Structure formats: structure tokens, C-alpha cells
Amino acid sequence: MSGTDYAKEGIVHIENLVKRYGSLVALDHLNLDIREGEIFGLLGPNGSGKTTAINCILALLKYDKGSIRIFGKEMEPDNYEAKRQIGIVQQNVAVFDEFTVYENIDYFCGLYINDRKKRKQLVEEAIAFVGLEDYRKIRPKKLSGGLLRRLNIACGIAHKPRLIILDEPTVAVDPQSRNRILEGIQQLNRQGSTIIYTSHYMEEVEQICTRIAIMDHGRSIASGTKEQLTGMIKTGEKVTVEAVVLKEEQLVQIRELSHVFKVDYENDILRVQCTEAKHNLVRILRYLEDQEISFGRVYSELPTLNDVFLEITGKELRD
Numbered sequence: 483m484s485g486t487d488y489a490k491e492g493i494v495h496i497e498n499l500v501k502r503y504g505s506l507v508a509l510d511h512l513n514l515d516i517r518e519g520e521i522f523g524l525l526g527p528n529g530s531g532k533t534t535a536i537n538c539i540l541a542l543l544k545y546d547k548g549s550i551r552i553f554g555k556e557m558e559p560d561n562y563e564a565k566r567q568i569g570i571v572q573q574n575v576a577v578f579d580e581f582t583v584y585e586n587i588d589y590f591c592g593l594y595i596n597d598r599k600k601r602k603q604l605v606e607e608a609i610a611f612v613g614l615e616d617y618r619k620i621r622p623k624k625l626s627g628g629l630l631r632r633l634n635i636a637c638g639i640a641h642k643p644r645l646i647i648l649d650e651p652t653v654a655v656d657p658q659s660r661n662r663i664l665e666g667i668q669q670l671n672r673q674g675s676t677i678i679y680t681s682h683y684m685e686e687v688e689q690i691c692t693r694i695a696i697m698d699h700g701r702s703i704a705s706g707t708k709e710q711l712t713g714m715i716k717t718g719e720k721v722t723v724e725a726v727v728l729k730e731e732q733l734v735q736i737r738e739l740s741h742v743f744k745v746d747y748e749n750d751i752l753r754v755q756c757t758e759a760k761h762n763l764v765r766i767l768r769y770l771e772d773q774e775i776s777f778g779r780v781y782s783e784l785p786t787l788n789d790v791f792l793e794i795t796g797k798e799l800r801d
């Protein structure tokens with residue numbers, strides 16, 4: 483095989499990528515390695531550099547330093563061989579107003595597939611895939627926001643590319659279209675496409691991505707599976723006890739219980755963060771019962787990617 487052996491290094495390999503817009507450093511020595519067959523999530527707040535990274539991967543933007551290899555070869559603006567194997571669904575819907583749903587998908591598919599018979603089949607498959615069967619002859623202006631996003635996706639994936647990049651495809655989308663889009667992405671992946679999925683919605687990334695890089699200020703601050711990422715932080719479990727009235731000395735005693743490392747108490751709600759250990763909930767409830775303290779609803783949550791972001795950066799992932 484020519485070029486680098488991407489079986490070892492991943493089909494998208496980014497090393498020390500730096501991109502500046504004037505004095506603003508949008509990508510700050512970004513490193514990523516995306517393997518064939520993954521649904522790879524780029525999770526980060528607005529402005530963390532996700533779109534810039536995507537545009538660099540596609541050679542739509544020049545960068546200042548570093549390297550990007552796709553399918554084992556350096557990515558250049560004229561690397562058409564690589565570009566033919568990539569499908570992109572941009573953040574902003576980019577379709578032709580004067581074309582119908584069918585004509586739009588056919589146009590974008592036609593950029594890659596010349597054979598008319600094959601293209602017809604692919605367009606039909608894409609229409610069925612995003613559930614736009616009833617809208618074939620409709621122009622984009624008449625579609626709701628969610629349906630328009632589905633059309634945007636169909637245009638990007640109809641040619642069944644090996645690598646599909648979706649940049650925040652569910653922003654401002656109703657729940658029904660959102661679920662349809664997320665299921666569709668998993669189906670594309672099962673059919674053999676590698677997926678890069680950018681989002682600032684933690685829940686979506688947790689739901690569909692097999693591996694995740696968390697981005698902040700143009701860097702990947704942590705990467706791995708959800709389990710690996712949540713395993714990196716101190717928080718193992720968060721226990722919440724509602725409608726509980728506590729005295730200061732009781733809070734001190736709860737703080738001293740084993741495996742407890744953070745206690746918040748506000749508006750009669752007790753929140754206890756524990757390190758990874760068994761029986762945290764039982765330990766806390768036993769304490770309350772021993773002290774004859776009454777309480778309302780009790781629940782425990784496992785750490786989320788927001789907890790990972792919070793613990794590493796000191797701020798919430800959500801805006």
C-alpha cells in the first residue's frame with residue numbers, strides 16, 4: 483500500500499494542528515486519530531474549534547502548522563481520490579432552492595456517481611433513509627426545519643461514502659427528526675461508513691458515539707470511550723437526596739463518610755459526589771436513618787461527559 487499504513491494509525495490522523503484566525507488561535511496543537519468503523523464524536527462547547535477542525539480535514543481551510551492524513555495520505559485541496567470517499571453534512575443547510583428534494587439529492591450524488599441507473603437507486607435509497615418519500619417533488623422552502631436538515635443529510639450521504647462527517651446536524655431540529663437522524667447515523671455506520679460527528683449536545687454523543695474527543699479552546703482535552711472518559715475523573719457516582727433538612731454538623735459528618743469528596747447543600751437538597759466505590763447510596767441513607775433524619779426522593783447518577791468536562795476545565799459543557 484502507498485502512503486502511511488492507516489490500519490495502524492487510523493483513517494483520519496491529525497497531528498499538532500494549529501489554525502489561527504489573526505491573533506485568535508482556533509486550533510491549538512490538536513491531535514486526533516479516527517479509526518475505520520468508528521462513530522467518532524467531537525464534543526465541545528460553541529467556539530471550541532469543531533467546525534474549524536472539520537474544514538481543515540476537508541482541506542477547505544489552510545492551517546498554520548501540523549499535518550492531516552486521510553486514508554494514509556497527506557490531505558491536500560487537490561486530493562480528489564480522498565474527497566470522493568468523503569461525505570460532508572455541513573452545519574448550515576446548503577441546498578438549491580430551485581430544485582426539488584429529489585433533484586437536490588440527485589445533483590449532489592451526481593458529483594460522485596456518473597452512472598444514471600446506479601444514481602437513481604442511490605437517490606431513492608437516500609430518500610427512504612431520511613424518510614422523505616412523501617416530499618420528493620417538494621422544494622426546500624416548503625420543508626420544516628427538521629425535514630430540511632434531513633434533506634441536507636441525504637445530499638451529503640447518498641453516494642455511500644466511506645467517511646461521513648456531520649457537523650452539528652441536529653441543531654434546531656424537532657425531537658422526531660433528531661431521533662431519526664441519530665438512528666440513521668448508526669445505520670450508516672452499520673452499513674460500513676466511518677462517522678465523524680460534532681456536537682455540543684452531550685446526550686447525543688453519549689448515545690451514538692463509540693469514541694469521543696472532548697474539545698476546549700482548540701485542543702482535545704481528553705479522548706476515549708464514554709466509559710474511559712468517565713473513568714478518568716474523580717467522580718464515580720452522584721447521590722441526590724431531596725427534601726432533607728440538615729444541620730451544619732451533620733453536613734460535616736456526611737463530608738467525612740468514606741468515598742465522599744464533595745457535598746453541596748441548598749434549598750433542602752443534598753448532593754453528594756463520591757469516588758468510584760460500591761454502596762455509596764446505602765452508606766449515605768444509613769447515615770440519615772441513624773440520625774433519624776427524614777427525606778424525600780433519593781436518586782443516584784453515574785458520571786456524565788459533562789462531569790468530565792467540568793472536572794477538567796472547571797466549567798459546564800452547556801452554554
Ligand SMILES: Nc1ncnc2c1ncn2[C@@H]1O[C@H](COP(=O)(O)OP(=O)(O)OP(=O)(O)O)[C@@H](O)[C@H]1O
Nearest residue numbers: 503506508526527528529530531532533534535650
Ligand atoms: N472565519 C473566521 N474568522 C475569525 N474567527 C473565526 C472564524 N471562524 C471561526 N472563528 C473563531 O474560531 C473559534 C473556533 O470556531 P469554530 O466555529 O471552529 O468552533 P465550533 O466548536 O465549531 O463552534 P460552533 O459550534 O459555534 O460552530 C471561535 O472562537 C470562532 O469565533
